[in-house]
Amino acid sequence: MKEFLKVKNINLSFDSKEILKGLNLIIDEGNFVAITGASGSGKTSLLRVICGLESPSQGEIILDNSLLFSREISVPTEKRNIGLVIQEKVLFPHLSAIQNIEFGISSKKDKQNLSGEIMERLNITQLAEMYPHELSGGESQRVALARSVVMRPKLLMLDEPFTGLDKDLKQKIYPEIKSILRASKITALMVTHDLNEVKALADKCFNLESGQLTEL
C-alpha cells in the first residue's frame, strides 16, 4: 500500500520543554491509525503539527506526495486539506447544523448534494436546522465529524473525539465512522486513551512516550 502520510524527524518544544523529539510516523493510504499515550505526552501537539496549527523546529511532513512542512516551506493550515475533529465543542454557535456542515464547501451545488449525503449517512438529517446549543454531546460530535468528512480531506484527524459520550452511543458511532471513512477512502489518525476505541477503529496503534512513537 502507498505511504500516504510521512512525518519525519519532527522536533517540537514549548518554552525549552521538548515535546516531540525526532518523531517519525508513516501511515498508509486508507489506514486508520491510533495513537495512545499518557496525558501531556504530546499526542494533541503531534496532530496540531501535522495540520499546521503548530510549527515544529525541524523535520518534514509529506502528505500524498506533497510537501507540507520543511525548513523552507510551511503550507498554511487552510490549504493542507486535513480535517480535525476534537473533543471540545467547536461547532460555530451562530450557524445551524447544516450551515456548520456546509461552511467549508465553496460551490453552491456541492453544498446541497454533499451535506445532504453525509447527513444521511451519519443519520443526522433531523438535526439540520438545529443550532449547536440545542444539540446533545453525541449529536454535536456527529455534526462536527460530518463537517470535516464532507470536505473530503486527504487526512482526517480525530483528537479524543468520543470523550464524554456514553458507552452505548460510542458502540453505535464506531461502526458508522469506520464505514464512512472506508467508503470515502479517507486516511485517519486518531488520538485516544481508550483502548476499546483503538480495538474498534484502528488498523494500527502507536504509543507516544518521551516524544517518540513505538508501535504496539
Place this chain on the structure above:
Amino acid sequence: MITSVFLIPILFIISSVFLGFSDNFYHLYENLLLEYSLNSIYLVAGVSLLVTILGVSTAWLVTFFNFYGKRFFQWALILPLAVPPYLLAYVFTEFFDFSGTANNILRDLFTTQSDVIFFPNIRTIIGAIIVFGFTLYPYVYMVSRVAFMNIPASVIEASSLLGKNSISTFFSLSIPLIRPAIIAGVALVAMETLADFGAVQHFAIPTFTTGIFRTWTGLYDLNTALQLSTMLLLVIFIFLSVERASRSKIRYVNSVTTSNSYKPIQLMRFKSAAAFFVCFIPVFIGFFLPVLELINWSSQVDTLVSTKIFLAASNTLYISLSAAVLTCFIALLINFVVRTFGISQLLNDLLSLGYAVPGLILAVGITKMFTSVDAWLINYGTFITGSILGLILAYIIKSYAISNIVLNSALNSIPIALDESAQTLGASKLKLLRDIHIPILKTGLLTAFLLVIAELIKELPATLILRPFNFDTLSVSVYLLASEERMFEAAFPGLVIIFFGLIPIYFLNKLILSNNK
C-alpha cells in the same frame, strides 16, 4: 501605520520641550505656573476626597445592607456619569445664582426680601470640587461595588464572629481589602478632573487646561501651549500608571476570592432612612437636579429646536457616527490581527493610551501634526488643517480604548478552537473574520458602537478646537450659549447630551449585575 498616526500627535507635544522656551513660557513660569499647579492640586485633592466618601459609602450600603430604595439606588447611583461636569457647572451657576432657583425657593419659603442671598458664590474652587465630585463619584462607586461583592461572605462572617460590628468591619477589613479598587477609581477621577476644560473654564479657575487654551488662543504661542501640555501629560501618565498598577492588584485579589453569597443586613426605620438619604443626595445632586433644572429651562424657551440646534444635532450625529464606525472597525481589525497573527497585546495597550490624553492636549498635538503635513501638502495645492479629518482623528484616538475593551473581551470569549476549526476547514483569514468572528461579535460590536457614540457626543475641548469653521456640535453649542449666559437656550441640547450619556449607564449596570450573579 495606525500606531504611528495614534502616537505622532503625542510625540509632537513631547518634542516641544526640545525646541527651546519662549518669553511667554518664562512669563508663565514666573507668574502663573504656581497658580495653575496649586489650583490643580487643590482640585484633584478635594475631588478625590469627595468621590472617595461618596463612592465608597454608597457602594458599601447597597452591597451589605437592605434598605428602602436599595434596588433603585443600585443602578441609579451610576446615573451622574451621564452628566458631563461642564453641564452640572452651568446648572449650578444658574441654580445658586442671586436670582436662581435655589435662592428664589428659600426666599419664598422664608418670605424674606428679594435681596437676601442664601447661597455663596458657586464659581470657586470649592464649587468646582462639588461639581466634579458629584459627576465623577460613580467611577469609585462602580469599582468599589464590584470589589465589595468579591469579598467572600466567610471573611465578613469571620469578622462578626470575632465581635466586630458592621462599621468596625467596614474600616478594619472591607476598606483595606478593596483599597486597590478605590485607588484605581480615584486615579481615573483625578485624570478626568485634570483633563477637564469646560467646567473650570466656566468657573474661571486657572488650571493647566485653561492655561493651555489661553496661551494658544490668547498669546498665539502654540509651542508654549505644547510645553504646558507636556507637563500636564506627565502628571496624567503618573495617575494612569497608578490606575493600572492598582487594577492589576484588583485582579489578584479577585482571583483568590470566591463569589460573595453574603446576606445583606436589613436596616430598620432610622437606619434605613439614613441609608436612603446617603444614597439619594449624590443621585439627586449629580443627576436629577441638573435634569430637572434643564427641563425647567427648556420649558421657558419658545422654540425648543432652532435651526442652529437642529444643525448642531445633525453635525453631532454625523461626526459621532462616522468616528464610531471607524473606531469600531479599526478596533475589530487590530484585535483580529493581534489574535490571528499572534501579535503582542502591547500594540492594543499603546493604541489605548489615547483615552488618557486630555481632549485639549490631543487637539493641540493634532493641529501641530496637521500643520506639519500641510507644509508638505501645500505643494499640491491642498491642506488638511481645519478640516473634519482632525476632529475624526481626535475622536478615534480618544475612544479607541472603549471599543477595544468591549471587542477584546468579546473576542476573547470566542474559543480559539473555533478559529482553528475554520482553518482546518479551509477558511481564509478574511472568511474567518467575515463569517465567524463578525456574526458572533454582533452584540459586542453594537455595544462598542453605542458606548463610543455616547462618549463622543459629550466631548467638548477637542471638538471646540478642531471643528471646521461654522461646524457646531451639541456640546459646542451648549458651551457657546453658556459662555454667553444664554442658559435657557443651552438647556435642550444639554438634555440631549445627557440622554445619550444614559446609554453607557445601561451597559455598565448590566455589567455590574452580571458580576453580582
